[in-house]
Amino acid sequence: MSTYKTEEDYLKHYDPRQYEQPLATVDMAIFTIIDQQLQVLLVKRAMHPAQGKWALPGGFIDMKQDKTLSDTAYRKLKEKTGVDSPYLEQVATFGDASRDPRGWSLTVAYFALIAGDQLALCADNRSEDISWVPLSNVDNFKLAFDHARVLQACHERMKAKVQYTSLPVNLMPAEFTLGELQKTFEILLDSPLEKKAFRRRMSDADILEDTGELKTGSSRPAKLYRAKLRGENHYFSRLMEGPR
Amino acid sequence: MSTYKTEEDYLKHYDPRQYEQPLATVDMAIFTIIDQQLQVLLVKRAMHPAQGKWALPGGFIDMKQDKTLSDTAYRKLKEKTGVDSPYLEQVATFGDASRDPRGWSLTVAYFALIAGDQLALCADNRSEDISWVPLSNVDNFKLAFDHARVLQACHERMKAKVQYTSLPVNLMPAEFTLGELQKTFEILLDSPLEKKAFRRRMSDADILEDTGELKTGSSRPAKLYRAKLRGENHYFSRLMEGPR
DNA sequence: ATAAATAGTGGCTTAAAGCCACTAATGTGT
DNA sequence: ACACATTAGTGGCTTTAAGCCACTATTTAT
Structure with missing residues (x-):
């Protein structure tokens, strides 16, 4: 290994292909709620390796396209x-x-949340090789590579965050009722919550804005709210506990 | 892009060098406490790029050595x-x-905590090109690459975790007093804590074991404790708040 | 008119933290 | 010997945010 006078000199002679690097991919667990159930998007692999197996969507970093x-x-x-x-x-x-x-490979795992009202955009993606799968049903899929473990990590992180942040707001349409928001929390946590405690927590956090409008349905109309800031989460100082 | 009958066939023809991959490294913020101060280990880069600059210890994944x-x-x-x-x-x-x-490069950042009593092992590492630096002083170092940002992420994650886990136990020697443990929390958080609340929290968590011994000093002797489980953290359901 | 359903609140209980003053046990200085 | 400084450890009240659950409110359905 020789030395160079300047960094320019060094870089001029540097060949990134001289050392083999691990394969680097990004894989993601894309979550949404359909039919009151937490679902994750899976794709059937069209090519080797693991051809025909279901996997998390993902792929190689494209050094040209991706900054x-x-x-x-x-x-x-x-x-x-x-x-x-x-x-x-x-x-x-x-x-x-x-x-x-x-x-030798590494994958950087992400999770994404997609609001119900954005979902229409990809409704016709339900082809044979891409599908929303209820999380309660993923065990029946033998996922490719270590994607079962990756998905589990994503799911656990997401659930943990629901317990101490306002994360589920990111799954809501632009306007929603407190009842709908609570239901979303409950679906993500897979556990019921106490109504009064939930509403007090949201109201104390001051993260929602009353639209002044009401959502009418088959019972008493409910106030419609909108998130004060999208994309950013509120952090609570206690975990959401739920009834025992 | 051609297709192959079997995965074996595909793998036989697969050349990992056909697609250039990003450079992949691991960098770490190694924290310890010296002189009642949180310190991080920095190394002075011996070679290009960023030769002569201080950086977090780290380097390329060695696909031969590292499983x-x-x-x-x-x-x-x-x-x-x-x-x-x-x-x-x-x-x-x-x-x-x-x-x-x-x-194009990526680095996987880790943080490590080293207990004071393990530190003796590397005391003579304080050469010119590797040094413990008080965190309050890192701003005076122009770190290489994006290591300032990486270190900040490590520091923030560590501090956040001190607020809701028993993480600081990992920086303690085998036996320690509650006073010493509290001091460690305070150094990591850079903020004082309420004595009674701290002790109650630790005792409720049931993560420490009374050794039956006492640590004598220049004042009233204190009970010595040992961690019930090393390496694993206890998770509290509330953040540690501290006096206002 | 009454029932069903969901929205929203009042008000008490509980868990765990904050606060702070008090007692306890040791070494130090005179 | 004795006061004093210093740190250990506790008692007991206050505060915060959650749990609990029953009560009222407002709509549609029958």
Whole structure:
């Protein structure tokens, strides 16, 4: 290993291909709620390796197209769902010599939340090779690579965050009622919540804005709210506990 | 792009060098407490790029040596400090086209905590090119690459976790007093804590074991405790608040 | 008119933190 | 010997935010 006088000199002679690098991918768990159930988007792999197996959407970082890591995530998300402004959060990176048969690889895992009203955009994506799957049913899919573990990490992180942030607001349409918001929390947590405690918590947090409008239905009309800030979460100082 | 009959067939023809991959590194913020101050280990870069600048310890994944990503982290930690069983936690991955002049790169950031009593092992590492730096003083170092941002993420994650877990226990020697433990929390948080609330919290959590021994000093002797489980954190359901 | 359903609140209980003053046990200085 | 400084440890009240659950409110359906 020789030394160079200046960094320019060093860089001029630097060949990035001289050291083999691990394969680097981004994989994501894209969550939404359909039919009152938490669902995750899975794709059937069209090519080797793991051809024919279901997997999380994802793929290689494209060094030409993607300026940053999250560009890769947004690009993949747009390709699969047509949605381009979801809630997106990096979860963790998994890397080892054996998770991909092609060699040493690492994948940066993200989770995304897509609001119900954005979903229409990709409704016709329900082809044979891409599908929303209820989380309660993913165990019946033998996921490719280590995607079961990756999905589990994404799911756990998401659930944990629902307990101490306003994360579920990101799954709501522009205007919604407190009842609908509570239901969303409950679906993500897979656990019922206490109505009074929930409403007090939201109101104390001061993150919602009364639209002045009402949502009428088959019972008493409910006030419609809108999130004061989208994309940003409120952090509570206690976990949401729920009835025992 | 051609198709193959079987995965074996595909893999036989697969050349990992056909697609250039981003450079993949691991960088870490190794924290300890020296002189009642939170300190982080920095190394002065011996070679280009960023030669002569201070940086977080880290380096390329060695696909031969390292079976997993955390192997890389443990290897780097051992190389720099001699310590081989610290508390280690992955924080986040940073990747983009411009953070390293050699090209598209990503780094997986970890933070590590090293207990005071393990520190003796690397005391003579205080050479010119590797040094513990008080966190209050890192601003005076112009860190290489995007390491200022990486360090900030590590520091923030660590502080956040001190607020709702028993993380600081990992910085304690085998036996310690409640006063010493509280002081450690306070140094990591950079904020004083209420004695009674702190002790009640620890005692309610049931994570410490009374050794039956006392630590004598220049005042009333204090009970010595030992952690019931090392390496694992207790999660509290509220943040530690501290006096206002 | 009455029932069903969901919205929204009042008001008490509980869990865990804040506050702060008090007692306890040791070494130090005179 | 004895006061004093210093840190350990506790008692007991206040505060905050949650749990609990029954009560009222407003709509549509029958």
